[in-house]
């Protein structure tokens with residue numbers, strides 16, 4: 103790994119003995135350390151790993167008021183022989199910098215990102231659950247730190263990575279509501295960035311969908327409410343006939359998932375025909391009615407894949423039986439198998455932390 107001037111200050115005591123590895127609540131347990139760097143005078147500096155602690159933040163902090171705030175989500179796992187591993191970390195580094203550019207935030211140097219992730223995971227490796235499907239979830243994020251109440255580009259920032267151990271994610275099959283009034287992202291907007299505000303805007307329509315008996319919103323495009331986009335924090339795949347279709351990312355309204363890209367590669371390798379293209383909700387509903395819609399599943403780092411059993415659209419519903427799905431369980435097994443070294447990593451996706 104590269105050498106920056108990374109300072110490591112270790113915690114005096116560890117909370118690890120309090121963790122019950124067989125019963126880990128998602129996103130509520132935090133490890134002993136975090137990685138932090140600060141941006142001022144036009145450059146990143148003070149790269150450090152320090153004991154996990156709260157920050158003190160000024161009431162006029164620009165991120166709080168105007169939302170200059172972006173994040174990533176990735177996982178560290180353990181190989182069968184106990185070596186910590188990362189999954190496609192460079193893609194997360196690239197993506198946080200695409201998000202940063204869109205929100206006028208400074209790029210975080212790739213070498214520092216890789217070193218931060220690497221050294222933090224090395225230090226916290228005893229927190230990585232061993233069971234396949236479980237992981238140490240890593241949350242890199244960047245926020246503006248200027249103390250000023252005018253709307254302007256902040257001149258100071260904080261970049262942080264913290265970690266949460268997570269158990270195997272058994273997602274129940276989802277009921278999705280194709281949303282015909284509210285939107286998540288429009289062309290020209292921030293949909294392709296992992297920007298905090300995108301999620302704030304999605305909460306209200308999601309709560310409405312829940313009150314109607316659905317689990318999540320299937321977002322449609324903002325122009326015509328015609329094309330499927332994605333779900334919550336997942337990309338979406340449809341198996342129709344002998345093809346697997348996922349919405350294309352070139353319109354800039356969809357988050358380019360690293361799981362999405364990995365699943366497309368695995369599908370092609372296994373001989374499936376994959377189409378990345380705009381897909382109309384009408385086509386999906388019609389395929390559901392006539393029986394050619396075989397599988398629908400979401401794809402993201404947390405769940406890997408989450409099966410969909412229902413799509414509701416304008417008062418109409420298509421229902422599927424995920425117990426019969428074949429493609430989605432194969433994909434989940436392949437990704438989890440690569441992440442645990444049970445399967446060979448023929449793509450060079452994993453990075454060992456030694």
Ligand SMILES: *Cc1c(COP(=O)(O)O)cnc(C)c1O
Pocket residue numbers: 175296332333334335336337357358359360361362401402403404
């Ligand atoms: C993070 C995210 C995804 C999935 O991305 P992965 O890299 O696969 O975790 C998809 N859609 C949205 C909106 C997201 O925030």
